[in-house]
Amino acid sequence: MQILLAPLAVSVISGVLAALIVLVDAIVNNYGEVTITINGEKTIKVRGGAPLLFTLGSAGIFLPSACGGRGSCGVCKAKVVSDVGPHLPTEIPYMTQEEIAKNIRLTCQIKVKRDLAIEIPPELLFVKKFKALVEKIVDVTYDIKELTLKLIEPNEIEFKAGQYVQLRVPPYDTIKEPVERAYSISSSPSQRDRIELLIRLVPGGALTTYIFHHLKEGEILEFPGPFGEFYVRDTKATMICVAGGSGMAPIKSILFDLYEKGVNDREIWYFFGARSRKDLFYVEMFRELEEKWPIFHFIPALSDPLPEDEWDGEVGLITQVLEKYFQTVIPTDSAKEGYLCGSPGMIDAAVKVMTQCGVPEEKIYYDKFA
Amino acid sequence: MNVDPILLLFASIFTSNVVLTNFLGMCSYISISKDLVSASGLGMAVTFVMTITTALNWFVYHHIIVPLNIEYLRFIIFIIVIASVVQILEMLIDRVSPALYMSLGIFLPLITVNCAILGVTLFMQIRNYNFIQSLVYGLGGGLGWWLAIVSLAAIRKKIDNNPVPPGLKGTALTMVTIGIMAMAFMGFAGMIRVQ
Known part of the structure; x- marks a missing residue:
């Protein structure tokens, strides 16, 4: 009798407590629908609770992020106009005094818990997420590959020469999460239906290792883009x-x-x-x-x-x-x-x-x- | 054991302070006492968890463990109760104060294995307190821990502004400080006895 009773007692206690946790989670972590106002003109309605970067991503607005939202690159900055509390210890290392004063935030670190107003460069509103077929992989040197990606969805891209995309590769081997890194487009903007990237092998690099040892022609890759301020100024210089x-x-x-x-x-x-x-x-x-x-x-x-x-x-x-x-x-x-x-x-x-x-x-x- | 709850409250804060007389919960006590605000936040969290878990564990012990005759499983059951309470507290803090949540960092989930919490529960059981006494003892134990960590954080802040010999910097001087604090708290020892 005792041999049954003891485990049963422990399981019942654990079960009741687990149910309690689930219940509290459902109540506490439910932020309902919140409204994000972008640049004072566009508003989007989203589900609260997730980090701002991913919430914007799910609404089709892609901020550049070289590390993919792990708080290690400090790129996904945006100005938050409404109050979201003080800067978190995970944001401070990536901020200058001036940025802190302006309430520039690392969007992968702050969670959307109530209505927000943010400011982002207007061209980011044109950033889209692309799905593309790996059409050709060419070795241009022993450690640089030229990747030709044929766009599937959407099937055309508009960018300024010099801008980059955030190439994303799926999890593989010991890498358990998708990896994203920034790569400049090497093809001309006149070619709308495909882009070319030049990828140099970084020994031990999570994305380049995949490109060099796993990627096959015919695979499908995803990337948000285009991003970047590196383009030709229209002068006579x-x-x-x-x-x-x-x-x-x-x-x-x-x-x-x-x-x-x-x-x-x-x-x-x-x-x-x-x-x-x-x-x-x-x-x-x-x-x-x-x-x-x-x-x-x-x-x-x-x-x-x-x-x-x-x-x-x-x-x-x-x-x-x-x-x-x-x-x-x-x-x-x-x-x-x-x-x-x-x-x-x-x-x-x-x-x-x-x-x-x-x-x-x-x-x-x-x-x-x- | 029959102790006046009010006496017990003061005793558990001063004469039998869990950190300074029993040396329980030292890990987070030393790590989080660098900054007054986070120290106070953690103290508050520990007080909250300790009060709730001691009361809850009293109930579980007297109404489930003893009747079912499974005293030998009490450690597992106490820890499960503590872990769940901490989990719930974690969600609540994240919701109410993200800054505190981030500054407590890993030490918030680590309250689960803060031995002061389990220690207070076990003292409660060994000393055979009734429900009111357990509640008061849990609260007092937590307040005592809070007082101790806030005092230490304040002392460390003072120390930061003074030249310290290189060999004593950081944890070394903190340990010496805690030793002296423990001696100071021994001064209360004759006033009330709860053992």
Whole structure:
């Protein structure tokens, strides 16, 4: 008798308490329907309780987020106009004093519990979530792949050359949740039904490992987009573009976009840096472009050319080559704008060279890989 | 055992303070006492959980465990009750004060395994308190813990503004502080006895 009674007693007590928890959960965590006002004009009705980032996502508004809502990248910031309480300890590390004063919040950390009013850049309202078929995977170097994605739903994309999307891959192996990372579109905006991305293998990187070892042609991937402030300013200033590795992507999109639009009234210089021949790609493509487009000058440079490379082009770090051209070839009298994409180290060095050579810092636009 | 509940309340706060005389619940006591606001928040949460669980466990012990003759399962049952109460409290705090919820962090669910809570329940059972005494003892135990952590947090805040020898920084000096606080609380010992 005792042998039955004891477990029964424990289970009944646990059962009653569990029921109580479920009941409290249903009452306490039910925030009902709340209204979010965006930029004072658009209102959406959503279910409360979830973090703001995901709540907006479920309503079709996608804020950029490099880490996918885990509070580790600090990108999904938005200004919250209504009161949502003080900044949380998980937000503070990503905020400047100025942002805290303006009540800029990390949207993946704050929960929607009552009616909210927020302000986001208006172009984010045009961001959509795309479903696309992996049409082609090409190795452009040993560690960079060119991915062609054919859009399925919606089947067309409108973006400014230089913008990026948030590629998302499904869980695999030991990665239990979908991973999202930002990638610049390398194809021209004139091509509406498919986009190309350049993905460089990051050893141990959750997304690139999937792309390099698991992804097959014919698979379906999802990405919200387009995002980003890295696009060409419509001026007559001479463009100095500098890129390294997969930093090629947004610059390629920008250059082909300008060529297709028939821009002929500004000089364009493109400095592309690599270590040796095996890291260099698209050289033929840009040589061809240079031949048919007189205002465009392409300068690839190798920092460590191998003897077997038989390299007769520029040698040295791309920033050294850039400095040399500033001093010798590039006309000094014209206004200039800098467009940079690559590793933080390369960008910092290039910004330094450019400011020394007379390009105003506020005219240098860049896309730093983080 | 027949103790006046009012006496018991003061005794459990001062003379038999769970932290400073029984050294129970030290883990969160040391970790959360860096900041006065979170210390007070945790103290409040512990008081709340301790009062409710002691009363609830008294009921469970006398009306379920003893009649069914399953005293040997009391530890498991007490812990299940404590865990559920903490779970419910967690949801309530998240709803009412997200900032407190975030600053308590992992220590909120860890109240489940805060030995002060189970300790008070077990003292209640061993000392054979009646329901009113248990309720008062749970409340007093919690208030005592709250008082102790708030005092420690205040002392640590003072210490932060003073030069401390490198070898004593952080936990080391906190332990010394707690030792001295315990001695100070021993001064109350002769006034009331509840053992």
